[in-house]
Amino acid sequence: MHVEGTVLRGPEFEPVEGRVVVEDGRIVAVEETTTDSDAIVCPAFVNAHTHIGDSIAKEAGAGLSLDELVAPPDGLKHRLLRTASREAKVTAMRRSLRFMQRSGTAATIEFREGGVEGVRAIRDALDGLDIEAVVLGRETVEAMEAADGFGASGARDADFEERRAATRAADKPFGIHAGERDSHDLDPALDLDPTFLVHVVHPEPHHLLRIETEGVPVVVCPRSNLVTDAGTPPIADLLERTTVALGTDNVMLNSPSMFREMEFAAKLCDVSATEVLRMATVNGATLAGLNCGLIEPDREAKLLVLDGDSDNLCGARDIVRAVVRRAGVDDVMRVIL
Structure with a gap:
């Protein structure tokens, strides 16, 4: 399974265009690649x-x-x-x-x-x-x-x-x-x-x-x-x-x-x-004591996928700031637990 969009990668939540690759409930890779998805992929x-x-x-x-x-x-x-x-x-x-x-x-x-x-x-x-x-x-x-x-x-x-x-x-x-x-x-x-x-x-x-x-x-x-x-x-x-x-x-x-x-x-x-x-x-x-909370290899794939093209989030210039200060339940597309 993989999830595409703007991925908030690692402990600094660096926004990268790409996908999170998941196998058996764990993140095995975060790959930078071109994608058509407007999703914002965050740690849950x-x-x-x-x-x-x-x-x-x-x-x-x-x-x-x-x-x-x-x-x-x-x-x-x-x-x-x-x-x-x-x-x-x-x-x-x-x-x-x-x-x-x-x-x-x-x-x-x-x-x-x-x-x-x-x-x-x-x-x-x-x-x-x-x-x-x-x-x-x-x-x-x-x-x-x-x-x-x-x-x-x-x-x-x-x-x-x-x-x-x-x-x-x-x-x-x-x-x-x-x-x-x-x-x-x-x-x-x-x-x-x-x-x-x-x-x-x-x-x-x-x-x-x-x-x-x-x-x-x-x-x-x-x-x-x-x-x-x-x-x-x-x-x-x-x-x-x-x-x-x-x-x-x-x-x-x-x-x-x-x-x-x-x-x-x-x-x-x-x-x-x-x-x-x-x-x-x-x-x-x-x-x-949980192995989640970041999007990086070997972490459990506990992910929150937001609609970056929602009326609320569309046009955000700073993705992390928008997730923290602006996003809400209505922007949730998918929760992967």
């Missing part, structure tokens, strides 16, 4: 932070504070999750996952509430879909053991030492929210030696130094931070120090569209389109 996205269970409560809680919305155990989302039926949660999650797949997301890193049963519910929601999920269980060691790792709410919420030790012993990833409300929980989170941090909106200089020195990747979710009035993550400062990936966070607050997240990050923060596309693809894949 990796959404590095989601709470897909919140799909049962889209746009609930207008006007509430961050703690009132999501703080465990009695924030609005947790109350709604406890009262919703399993069938309702699985159906709602499946619809969000289906939308993510259709809009070019190959994989997501999901913080899954509900213990072991919550992990089983999202596995059921994923059944038959092509999108992958690295599922991080929450609340208990048993949830971590049933999942791909552990996703902690934040160091201010509980003592996670025992769960961190168990996750380390299981050789699984440990992610934790930190620095979302203020800087106070960043040092305790870093003391847990996490696989990655989520949010980091309010780092102080010594936090940035620790992140760099200790090599801790960060997932930023700028739309969510704006909606909850948390502030704006210093993406440019973080990119100078570590791997930064992009996530859409709570489905309750935001559509799980990586197109929207990329546009927002690119227009809000002083970072290039190439950096943002890297955050939305290979950087998330690296965090998830």
Whole structure:
């Protein structure tokens, strides 16, 4: 199989006219050649932070504070999750996952509430879909053991030492929210030696130094931070120090569209389109332990094909900038997962 068009090749997403050659689900070559295709061939996205269970409560809680919305155990989302039926949660999650797949997301890193049963519910929601999920269980060691790792709410919420030790012993990833409300929980989170941090909106200089020195990747979710009035993550400062990936966070607050997240990050923060596309693809894949996110030989062929002749994209002078700041779901021609 091959896919023709303007191919965004390699880690710099260099636009080249040609084709991607795929065998047995892997990219075997990127060939430069003349083509009549107007397609733009991109790596599919990796959404590095989601709470897909919140799909049962889209746009609930207008006007509430961050703690009132999501703080465990009695924030609005947790109350709604406890009262919703399993069938309702699985159906709602499946619809969000289906939308993510259709809009070019190959994989997501999901913080899954509900213990072991919550992990089983999202596995059921994923059944038959092509999108992958690295599922991080929450609340208990048993949830971590049933999942791909552990996703902690934040160091201010509980003592996670025992769960961190168990996750380390299981050789699984440990992610934790930190620095979302203020800087106070960043040092305790870093003391847990996490696989990655989520949010980091309010780092102080010594936090940035620790992140760099200790090599801790960060997932930023700028739309969510704006909606909850948390502030704006210093993406440019973080990119100078570590791997930064992009996530859409709570489905309750935001559509799980990586197109929207990329546009927002690119227009809000002083970072290039190439950096943002890297955050939305290979950087998330690296965090998830996946061999995708770039179009180059030996990578898995997780591809997003856009219509470069759509009314929205036709005439773009800078292809990467157009993909990041302008493209949307309506421009998707094909998703290859």
